[in-house]
Amino acid sequence: MKSTLAPLAALAVVATAAGADEVRVYNWSDYIDEALLEKFETETGLELIYDVFDSNEVLETKMLAGGSGYDVVVPSGTFLQRQIAAGAFQPLDFDKLPNSANLWDVIKDRTEQYDPGNAHSINYMWGxxxxxxxxxxxxxxxxxxxxxxxxxxxxxxxxxxxxxxxxxxxxxxxxxxxxxxxxxxxxxxxxxxxxxxxxxxxxxxxxxxxxxxxxxxxxxxxxxxxxxxxxxxxxxxxxxxxxxxxxxxxxxxxxxxxxxxxxxMWFDQMAIPADAPNPEGAHTFLNFIMDAQNMADASNYVYFANGNLASQPLLEEDVIGDPAIYPDEATLENLYTxxxxxxxxxxxxxxxxxxxxxxx
Amino acid sequence: MTAPAEFSPWTDPSAKPLIRFTGVTKRFGDFTAIDNVDLDIFEKEFFALLGPSGCGKTTLMRMLAGFEMPTEGLIELDGQDIAPVPPNKRATNMMFQSYALFPHLSLRDNIAFGLHREKMPKDRIAARVDEMLKLVQLEPFASRKPHQISGGQRQRVALARCLAKAPKLLLLDEPLGALDRKLREETQFELMDIQEKTGTTFVIVTHDQEEAMTVASRVAVMDHGRLVQVATPAAIYETPNSTYVADFIGDVNIIEGKAEPGDGIMGIAWAEGQPNLTGASDLTLASGATVFMAIRPEKVRISAEKPEGAANAVAGKVLDIAYLGNISTYHVELPGGQVIKAQTANTDRIARRDFTWEDAVWLSWSATAGVVLER
Amino acid sequence: MRRALVIAVPYFWLLALFLVPFLIVLKISLSDTELAIPPYTPTLDLSEGWAGFRAFLAALDLENFTFLTTDDLYWKAYLSSLQIAVVSTFLTLLVGYPIAYGMARADEAWRPTLLMLVILPFWTSFLIRVYSWMGILSQEGYLNQLLVGLGVISEPLTILNTNTAVYIGIVYTYLPFMILPIYATLERMDASLLEAAEDLGCSRLSAFWLVTVPLSKSGIIAGCFLVFIPTIGEFVIPSLLGGSQTLMIGKVLWEEFFSNRDWPVASAVAVILLLILVIPIILFQRNEQRQREAEGK
Structure with a gap:
């Protein structure tokens, strides 16, 4: 069903793409605390348009077709790698992402195999x-x-x-x-x-x-x-x-x-499409998401581990303390990518x- | 008329009817469509059910076909109660008002339809269909579909389809209703011809009195689910048993009055200061009872002077004249205000148009020309 | 001039909405896959003029179509789609005919209401209607609750995610397309034809077979095509209600497009699907035309 509607939806998005005060985010379904979306709008004054998908393939098809009209998308590691090769994403401007200092090296080391130098993406969640x-x-x-x-x-x-x-x-x-x-x-x-x-x-x-x-x-x-x-x-x-x-x-x-x-072990990475209508707003969104408190709120809501070290003290005990979410050292050793x-x-x-x- | 003079089984008490209705009543909810009908129809009759729409004639026919069941009473065909026999097992066939030809079948297959249901051998079916096509003169069109032929031809196919099964009884529901006047008249004679050739008993439903009079050996006039009169066309015309029948069949003058019975003669006081009308009658009525005289316009003479020795003579003045070519009809107003029609045949070229509007004239007729009726 | 315009408008729509998209799909089916945006080559570059266009044409080939013959997956999927379409068309006819018949025989005052009831489901989203079937047919769904509650079965039936659920979904979804044309032919039918058939010796049942069915033939054919044609390429219903063993060409096409990112092969699958559909569509048109001729219009 998504496949039949996707081109139409994309068309509608392109047709109404209005520029600098809108940020269009395309994320997995059931993957964020919706309160964060409102918080983003009040904090930044930008209008957030939030769409969801439920398969990497649907996202990838849109990326490869080009002109998706989205500013931020969330592919998984292996898909990200291929899409970078196809030229689907723009390198991030880390000057605009001061909160990237919050990221967790343990995860960055592993995501580097998909995104060399972590130049095109930041980790959102992993699991x-x-x-x-x-x-x-x-x-x-x-x-x-x-x-x-x-x-x-x-x-x-x-x-x-x-x-x-x-x-x-x-x-x-x-x-x-x-x-x-x-x-x-x-x-x-x-x-x-x-x-x-x-x-x-x-x-x-x-x-x-x-x-x-x-x-x-x-x-x-x-x-x-x-x-x-x-x-x-x-x-x-x-x-x-x-x-x-x-x-x-x-x-x-x-x-x-x-x-x-x-x-x-898999990683969902946030990235900015090469033809994003509002890359400025996209960076603002990524920076907002990398805020320790915001990322902690997201994880507390969806029960996925994140790649944000600074957020860990702010996580609830049933998240950070659950080995199903944050595996212990021994299990972490046993994970493969x-x-x-x-x-x-x-x-x-x-x-x-x-x-x-x-x-x- | 159509039937030979000697064909009148209904006058023979020993003759066995083909169909017998005994006390048949049919109700649809509160509505009584057929009200306690007794009727005999004899073999080889061409029997017409005549009446205005809603009088129950179609219901009566549909009971014969098996599409309606009587609520009360008995219908016998050849002495057998037909109530338990479903339509597809009855030795009757019906020709529908719409003809109900199967649009997906050729004329040949339409005619053969009923024969196939009888599991008749193929070659016999073919022979019978050919015979029928010949009877209705449609051989060249055998392979056409119903929508490819004219209305008159369709009517003949419908007839052939019913006749193919050689039914004991053929039912025709307004068979000529869909045809134009000229074609209808031709077809009436064809129908009679075919009826005579095949010897099948026909029951026809019609609201057209002329049609009924032309084709039928006997006519049943119906009103509100009852049989008002069942008789030969001539008897219906000349001796109607009620003003309803007299009025329904042909043109008639009806004069209402009070009875003054005599011996074989009925005097009718119809207007103050006027002499009584007289008519031959066997009715036994109390003096002063309401009585009617029905007199056909062609039986009324019109003259300038009071005629000598006429049983009935009334004065009036000409209100209107309708010149119809072969006849003229005068509308004459009597002193009471009633209008009487009188017809004269225009036998000379210089017509007897010696009367004109507002002329004072005399109308006269003999004692046996009119019919005295109780109701 | 105006006449020409009136004729041109529908042709223009046909061109814009059917022929142009088809040519685009056909072109992609002749291309080669590539990791790029868009993920195939060559793309038409008009900056080099006529020579560029010729180079573009030269790069097209039928490779993808030959590829389809090398793997039995494709013809199995086409056949399985055909089979599902045939079976579900038949089932829809089986369910739809009595409904249409009942409607046509119903009291005249009731017919608009009945017609409305048939059309009414169209007013809600198709997707929601299919989703609600998931709620009805699932292991803990209403149907199983009802049957277990009534004591008809002791263990819940597995219906969702099987071909049975696909058939239920298709029959449900396409039922109005079957009912409406059949109803239209039955409603036009003169009731005295059946009486005439009975009068000529038919039982009720044989009158139905010899008169009603032949006379509703054009409606049956129209209804069957209206169900059959979209069912072959059906994707949503088998995805939502079907199980993994439900093999349909729509799903294979989806996988070529999304999982393999092979737009050229996906387009080749689509082109062949279209060619398969052209045959019944032409037959359908011919039936409609014959029907119009028979009615003398």
Missing amino acids: TTGIAANVAKVAEALGEEGPLNSLALVFEPENMEKLQSCGVHFLDAPAELIPAALKYLGEDPDSHDPDVIAKAEPLLAAVRPYVLKFHSSEYINALANGDICVAIGWSGDVLQARDRAIEADNGVEIVYNAPVEGAL TTPYPSKVQRVVTRMWTRIKSGT
Whole structure:
């Protein structure tokens, strides 16, 4: 649906792009405390137009088509790297970003592989891809011994067969699932070798019949409502589902675990498109977001870790103290990152993914 | 008229009717469409149901076809109660006012439609269809669709389609209503011809009295769900049993008065200071009861002087003259204000137009020319 | 002059809204993918004049179309789309015909209301209507709650994210496109035709098959095409209601475009989809024309 509306929306944005007093931000859905948006407008006097997307692919298509009309966008690391190569982003002017001093070196070191010198982007949030589970339903299906913190839960057919009746969702993101499968098999998760990548297929194909749906956002609600019992998903999203269930008081208890085998670490980076209508306003927005208090508010709201060291003292205990969000040293060691597939390999991956999903 | 003089089974008490209605009533909610009708229709009759719209004639026909069920009473076909027989199992066929030809089928297939339902062998169907096409003279158009032929041709296809199944009884609902006047008159004779050739019993519904008179062996005049009179066209015309029938069929003068019964003669006091009218009548009425005289305009003579020896003679003055070519109609106002029509045939070229507006004239007729009616 | 203008306007719209976009898609389908903005080459550069244009034409080739034949994914997706479109068109007909029939037979005073009820769902967003089906069909959704509550089933049924849900979604969404043309033909039909058929020996049922169905044929054909044509390329319904095994060309196209960033191949898929659709569209037009001729207009 977004695909059909996107060109129209883009057209509308371009047509009404009015210049210096407007900043247009395109971010992931459910990814900010809306109070911050109002705060930005009152503090800066700029009008903020805030749109959301729910897949990197949709964002990337707009970036590559050009003329998106946005001033700030939020691609994930691997997508950022490719889009920088295509010339989609402008280098940041750090003179206009005094709050960049607040950034956390630990994260900057890791994002450098996508954005050399961190010249085009700043980190907004980061997190892990792991396993969400509805405690009671998994216990009912697998007994108390169900391995909630292991990829075995979702990659072993005998487990999945039992979980099928209560519902399992996987992210519809081959770049996340294939590395996880390779990691489980003991291969290099960041391999770009088609022969290595091919090893993930039988593993995924074997559990695929028990997967109810491959989707990258529906699992939040589905988990919270108790429609499904297990999902491979992103840390903060799962924790949002957990909180929604608590709010709804429906007896659903959700836990998130980064798998003991190792979890994929990902980064969502804020960047300014090369053809942004208001780069000045875009810098103002980035600087605003890097303010320690603002970033802390954002994390406290969405339950994702951020790349802002100065914000850490301001984080609530259930954020900074939750190893699912800020992993301890040992887990952090165990996290891995991936780099984008070259286009030939990308086609192999997409094709394999289609085959896995459709069972053909 | 159409039927040979000797064809009158309704006068033969031993004749068995093809159709018999006994005490048939049909109600739609509170509305009584058919009110306690008794009627016999005989084989080979061409029977007309005549009446204004809403009189129940179509309902009566639809009960014969099976599309309506009587609320009360019995309808028999050949002595069998037909109530339990659905329309598709009845030995009757109906020709619809709209013709209801199947627009997606050729004329041939339209005519063959009912035969296919009987599971008749193909070659016999083909022969029968050819026979029917010949009967209605539409052979060259057999493969056309209904929308490719004229209204008159459609009417004939509809007739052929009904006749193809050789029904015991053919029902025709205003069959000529959609045709223009000239075509209608031609078709009336065609219908009679076909009826005679096939020997099928026809029941026709019409609101056109001329049509009914032309084609039918007997006519049933209906009003408000009742049969007012059932008789041959001549009897309906000459001896209507009520002013309703007299008025419905043809042109008539009706004069109301008080009865002064005599022996085989009815005197009618119709206006003060005027002599009574007299008419031959067997009615037994109390003296002073309301009575009507119905007299057809062509039976009224008009003259300048009071005629000698006329049973009825009244004076008046000419109000209006309608010259119709073959006849002239004089509208004459009587002293009471009533207007009486008198017709004269224009047999000479120099017409007897010796009367003109405002002339004082005498109207006269014999005792047997008018009909004395109770209601 | 004015006449020419009146004729020119619709052609201009056709040109602007159909032919030009199609030519753009066709052109991209003949290009090669590249990591750039836009992500394909060559792009038309008119600054070099005629020579530039010839160089541009020379760079186009049919490579992407040959590529489509090398992977069975594509023809499987086309076939599967066709199959889903055929089945759902049939199901829509099965559901829609009785509704149209009932409407046409309903009391005349009620017909505008019934017609309104059929059209009414169009007044809300298509997306919201499909989303509400997710609420109805999900594991803990209203349908399962109802069936479990009534004791019809003991375990909730898995309907959402299966082909069944896709069929339900398509039938629901496109039902009015089936009902309206059938209703239009049935409503025009003279009721005495059925009486005539019965009078000539048909049972109610055979009168329906021999008279009602043939006479509503043009409505059935129109309705089927109106459902079939958009269903082949349907994307939203299978994405939202379908499971991962629902293979449709719309989704494959999406993946080519978004996941592979391969605009040229995606465009080639779209061009072929369009060519596949041209056949039923021409048949549809012919049916409409024949219908008009039959009515003598």
